[in-house]
Amino acid sequence: MMDTLLQASDGWRAQAEVFSEIFLVFVAMGTVVGVVVVAYTLYHAYEYRDTGKETEEEFDAPQVGELPxxxxxxxxxxxxxxxxxxxxxxxxxxxxxYTLLLYVEAGPTSEVETEGDMDIQVTGFQFGWEFTYPSGQSEFGTLRVPADEDQVIRLHITSDDVWHAFGVTDLRVKADAIPGETSEEWFIADEPGTYTIECFELCGAGHSQMTGEIVVMEPNEFNEWYNGTYDPSASTQTVGVSA
Incomplete structure (x- = not known):
């Protein structure tokens, strides 16, 4: 029910877009309020400045324990x-x-699954990541997904050994990887690029090296790769680190 209420009429919005909107709205509102407060303060500082013409009886001094x-x-x-x-x-x-955070927290679940959505099993271990696709195919260190603004990528995250935390800063994705439990996260990648995966939970001597990549590919190239026919040398796509 919550998923249906929060879903946009034209599909799900990327989490990064939602958080950017919240940030910009707060910055804009804070700027407007700041300008009004500063202008109001300067106006009254000038309007009620000491001109030296007031008598002691006319001076309305603030009293202790009383609002001016x-x-x-x-x-x-x-x-x-x-x-x-x-x-x-x-x-x-x-x-x-809070409404937008509910949108991100609830996310697209299996109850509102649409055709083309992809569920991927993510397993953390000391010190790396394993990604298992619906076909049963597994990859270590690199998660490849298609660039499609209408496709939701759902991650089911767990751990084989100790606590980890799966996070991709540029996609605003983060979830705990706990042995015996499954955390769910989701994202939408609408442009080709490469995003860095990091572990955000101290998990041992190799914690700082526990990184990976999410490679967002053109849809046709992803389909070729997924079906085992992709030729990287024939690709015209330039993949770079996302800003």
């Missing part, structure tokens, strides 16, 4: 309005971010 604007009238109104606006902004951002 808590004198009633318009000042109190401005205080509550500013608190109200702040509350609306904060609550809106929390609801917005």
């Amino acid at each position: 604007s808590g004198q009633g009238g318009g000042k109190s109104k401005k205080l509550f309005v500013s608190f109200g606006i702040s509350a609306v902004i904060v609550i809106s951002l929390v609801v917005y971010a």
Whole structure:
């Protein structure tokens, strides 16, 4: 049910895109609020500067234990309005971010599986990664997937020995690899490229060398590779490290 509610009308969105959107929205809102606050502060600093013309009786000095604007009238109104606006902004951002995080957390499960989605078994071991495709074919160190914005890659992650943590920073993918348990993650790769896999859980002397790659290939080249007919020398694709 949650998957259906959170799925976009035109398909699932890549996690990296979702997190980038959250970041940009918070930066934009923070910039707007910062500009308003600074402008408001500078205006009042200028408007209520000491001109030397006020008498001691006219000077409205703040009192200890009392809010400066808590004198009633318009000042109190401005205080509550500013608190109200702040509350609306904060609550809106929390609801917005939480909704998108639910989208990422729930993800596309087998209940909403569409044709072409791929389930891959990921097994961590000291000190490497094994990837098993639906066909039963296994690869060590390199996971190859097709570049397709409509295809979801689901990972079922576990470990053969100790705790590991499978992570791909550029794809915003991370999940624990625990012996006897299976963690689920997913991603969408819409452009050809190479992404670095790292282990984010200290797992022994070779932890720093426990790396791998996700190679995102053109769909036709992936199909050729998957069927055992791929010729790398004939490929025109240039694969580079993703920024």
